[in-house]
Amino acid sequence: MFWYLVKRLLASAPTLIAVLTVVFVIVRIIPGDPALTVLGDQATPAALAALRTKLGIDKPLHLQYVDFMLSALQGDLGRSLVSGRPVINEVTAVLPHTLDLTISSLLLGSAIGIPLGIWAALRRNRLADYVIRIVSLIGLSFPVFVSGIFLLLVFALQYRIFPVIGTSDLANLGDRAWKLVLPTLTLGLVMVAYITRVTRSAMLQVLSEDYVRTARAKGVPARLVITRHALRNALIPVVTVVGLYLGINIGNSVLTEIVFNRPGLGKVIVTALNQRDYAMLQGLMVIYCFLIVVTNLLTDLTYGLIDPRVKQS
Amino acid sequence: MKDTILSVRGLRKHFTASRGFPRATTVTIRAVDDVSFDVGAGESFGIVGESGCGKSTTGRAILRLIEPDGGTVRYRGIDVLAAPPGALRDLRRRLQIVFQDPYSSLNPRLKVGRALAEPMRVHGLAKSADEIDARVRALLDEVGLPPDSADRFPHEFSGGQRQRIGIARALALEPELIVADEPVSALDVSIQAQVLELLRRLQAQRGLSFVFIAHDLGVVRYFCQRLAVMYLGRIVEMGPAADLFSDPLHPYTRMLRDASPVPDPAMRGRLPRIEGETPSPAAPPSGCHFHTRCPNVMPVCRERYPSAVEIGTRQVSCHLYGTSAT
Amino acid sequence: MSRGFLGRLIDVFGANKTSWVGLVLFAAICVVALLAPWIAGSDPLEQSIIDKLQPPSATHWFGTDEFGRDVYARLVWGARISLIVSISAITIALVVGGTIGLVSGYIGGRFDMLVMQAMDVLLSFPALILGLIIVALLGPSLHNLVIAISLTALAPFARIARAPTLIVKERQFVEAGRALGYSHARIVFVHVLPNILAEILVMASLWMATAVRVEASLSFIGLGVRPPTPTWGGMIRDGFENILDAPWLSIYPGLAILTLIFSLNMLGDGLRDATDPKLRGE
Numbered sequence: 001m002f003w004y005l006v007k008r009l010l011a012s013a014p015t016l017i018a019v020l021t022v023v024f025v026i027v028r029i030i031p032g033d034p035a036l037t038v039l040g041d042q043a044t045p046a047a048l049a050a051l052r053t054k055l056g057i058d059k060p061l062h063l064q065y066v067d068f069m070l071s072a073l074q075g076d077l078g079r080s081l082v083s084g085r086p087v088i089n090e091v092t093a094v095l096p097h098t099l100d101l102t103i104s105s106l107l108l109g110s111a112i113g114i115p116l117g118i119w120a121a122l123r124r125n126r127l128a129d130y131v132i133r134i135v136s137l138i139g140l141s142f143p144v145f146v147s148g149i150f151l152l153l154v155f156a157l158q159y160r161i162f163p164v165i166g167t168s169d170l171a172n173l174g175d176r177a178w179k180l181v182l183p184t185l186t187l188g189l190v191m192v193a194y195i196t197r198v199t200r201s202a203m204l205q206v207l208s209e210d211y212v213r214t215a216r217a218k219g220v221p222a223r224l225v226i227t228r229h230a231l232r233n234a235l236i237p238v239v240t241v242v243g244l245y246l247g248i249n250i251g252n253s254v255l256t257e258i259v260f261n262r263p264g265l266g267k268v269i270v271t272a273l274n275q276r277d278y279a280m281l282q283g284l285m286v287i288y289c290f291l292i293v294v295t296n297l298l299t300d301l302t303y304g305l306i307d308p309r310v311k312q313s
Numbered sequence: 314m315k316d317t318i319l320s321v322r323g324l325r326k327h328f329t330a331s332r333g334f335p336r337a338t339t340v341t342i343r344a345v346d347d348v349s350f351d352v353g354a355g356e357s358f359g360i361v362g363e364s365g366c367g368k369s370t371t372g373r374a375i376l377r378l379i380e381p382d383g384g385t386v387r388y389r390g391i392d393v394l395a396a397p398p399g400a401l402r403d404l405r406r407r408l409q410i411v412f413q414d415p416y417s418s419l420n421p422r423l424k425v426g427r428a429l430a431e432p433m434r435v436h437g438l439a440k441s442a443d444e445i446d447a448r449v450r451a452l453l454d455e456v457g458l459p460p461d462s463a464d465r466f467p468h469e470f471s472g473g474q475r476q477r478i479g480i481a482r483a484l485a486l487e488p489e490l491i492v493a494d495e496p497v498s499a500l501d502v503s504i505q506a507q508v509l510e511l512l513r514r515l516q517a518q519r520g521l522s523f524v525f526i527a528h529d530l531g532v533v534r535y536f537c538q539r540l541a542v543m544y545l546g547r548i549v550e551m552g553p554a555a556d557l558f559s560d561p562l563h564p565y566t567r568m569l570r571d572a573s574p575v576p577d578p579a580m581r582g583r584l585p586r587i588e589g590e591t592p593s594p595a596a597p598p599s600g601c602h603f604h605t606r607c608p609n610v611m612p613v614c615r616e617r618y619p620s621a622v623e624i625g626t627r628q629v630s631c632h633l634y635g636t637s638a639t
Numbered sequence: 640m641s642r643g644f645l646g647r648l649i650d651v652f653g654a655n656k657t658s659w660v661g662l663v664l665f666a667a668i669c670v671v672a673l674l675a676p677w678i679a680g681s682d683p684l685e686q687s688i689i690d691k692l693q694p695p696s697a698t699h700w701f702g703t704d705e706f707g708r709d710v711y712a713r714l715v716w717g718a719r720i721s722l723i724v725s726i727s728a729i730t731i732a733l734v735v736g737g738t739i740g741l742v743s744g745y746i747g748g749r750f751d752m753l754v755m756q757a758m759d760v761l762l763s764f765p766a767l768i769l770g771l772i773i774v775a776l777l778g779p780s781l782h783n784l785v786i787a788i789s790l791t792a793l794a795p796f797a798r799i800a801r802a803p804t805l806i807v808k809e810r811q812f813v814e815a816g817r818a819l820g821y822s823h824a825r826i827v828f829v830h831v832l833p834n835i836l837a838e839i840l841v842m843a844s845l846w847m848a849t850a851v852r853v854e855a856s857l858s859f860i861g862l863g864v865r866p867p868t869p870t871w872g873g874m875i876r877d878g879f880e881n882i883l884d885a886p887w888l889s890i891y892p893g894l895a896i897l898t899l900i901f902s903l904n905m906l907g908d909g910l911r912d913a914t915d916p917k918l919r920g921e
Binding site: 373376378401402405406409410412413414417418419420421422423431432435436479482486 | 833
């Protein structure tokens, strides 16, 4: 297991470096002079030059690249051009909101999706299966901003059960949870749909395997066949998809944050794009990619817990 | 021997694989090790051995479907392994291959007619669509398939019929030599004889030469004039097929001969078994590779690989023969 | 095992029938988009301040927006943008990404490893974020939207094309092609490609759904085709500002997007079930 971890970490290193390079390149291609953006049209050439020096963007590109890589690898993501605050502070200020949303929707998706998928698989080609498949396909087809608006219309505007605006006080846990309900439902519905479908097809696959048939044939009770023999193996593809979707969810949270007017990573990135705050953008993308690499690693570790074969290899 | 057309000298192919983390170990598999033989015009030359002995790799290396690591292959004086792309294309027309698996060797999306016409078109062997059509029909007829086969897909045919299609495709280029890589071993026994008969007829009519690869001595005895027996990448015995059968020199050849079914009820139940498992080609035994299974094993066999000795029309690599025995 | 009437009905509309329903629905939306000039009824850009924010009625089936424009007409015209963007983006991604995966898988070895590393880098950005950055970088226009979305789908298509290529290239007819003196290009495009096309096309319909979603999302964020051109995502963006007074402005375009994505998902899902031998055989 230890060597496996080391191997995985080493394997993700080139990807991480390549991703950082891509980020660096993308940010340099964005049209517009950052100094001009910050100081405005009226700035004197001297002031502009001074700012460029301060930002380090008057250096040759390869030196900028080395600077960027070194500081990124040390966790220094620079400062926002607009607010002047370190990028990392801006991010940590909103990160709890984004994590709240991502994790709660993931939990909701797993809590409903896995049992539903198992049930559909066991009732294959019966009414329940058919209904679950169609409904989950509809769930998958909702862009999150559409489902968000629909939920908002029904539960916040029509029936006024939940608040319209999702900005919450982080210290007040009750408020934090209460305002999380609708956004979580919005993102969670997509997760439920996805996890249901993956669980179903993974279960179907596993149920047709010889060892499950053998277990059945030798008279193992149905409940045990499902929990001990089938589910454990069916969970592997489910974990893959959950891991994959954690990344997609981080992306989708942009839309949820706009609909429910919540602070979060997505909001920050849209603002940074609009203000051409290139230092901010650069830092944000590094964080996004870091989150995804971490997610992939966690996914692989979960494999190790479920699948004994991984530990040995 | 009459005029040699294919001459293979010191052919080598080693595969390497590395395994393990964090300390990787490299494993070298000597799939083909110093293999030399000649094939005459119109001759059928058989290569026999158990699976993993390198016989198929040898066949593919001759055609450069696998690039060998060493040795030379000459076809009518042309150095096959050094041939530039243009010359290689011409060689590919003259040297063809029939594959073992009739299911995987035909493109399932291509109608039989197109599969046969394509090589002619690519090599510009026919001028017009009509001519191609006529030649496709002639080919189908030659291998014993109905003319309407051209409009059907491979999956509509049985294994034996598919193998006939594979043979027809090889013939489409009017080749001079065909490497037949276990062409009947995937077929039912009843079909095997029919396909072998077809190959024999084609050989007689077209004056083809064959390199016939098989794991079963019975099949090659029927088809080949001369034979090479391979064990773990090396040729252990080579000579006229009839002699190898009547009087095998190498203990391994004898073992193979005794294991192949004999159509004599009196012999039934008295077949000796092939002793032991084939060692892994990644870690062949020291000295003579065969010593772990050899009934005549001597101390020297564990130390040195025997050099090849000529005995009459035959060549054998065994310490029992020649000066190396003592 | 006894089955009720509903059970038998389900059998009739079994796995592969869903793809038919999806196809019909998708074709219907395409027809609407094609016939937009004739069936929209009124000009989607014509403003009329007196008629602003009218609820749905006989004259304005889906109501009017804050400039008094007919929502129905804008929806019908908006279908064109969704379809043009998603079809062109997926076609580009399919051709370019598919070729990358096919060639990379066929060549194999170090080259393949490098290419797939590069694709992994592309995959480490969430599609929406990548689209967001590219559009922001190039500026919002129909053209750039297509480029951005095709870039987000490039890596998945390369992966989808590569996996079956690795299997097909081991089959003996590929080796036979080499023995027959065919060029690599001929082997790849005449012999390997037709054998992996089904897999790619199934994924194309599923990725079309994603493309529609990304296009709508970008328009919703304000990075889509510029107003006043009607786009579904843009309509929701505008409608969202008036959600208290005029919810229909968000509801109808929302339903339109949902229907289009759903039809594509049904189509792709049914096709995948039909082509996946693991699910087919039992």
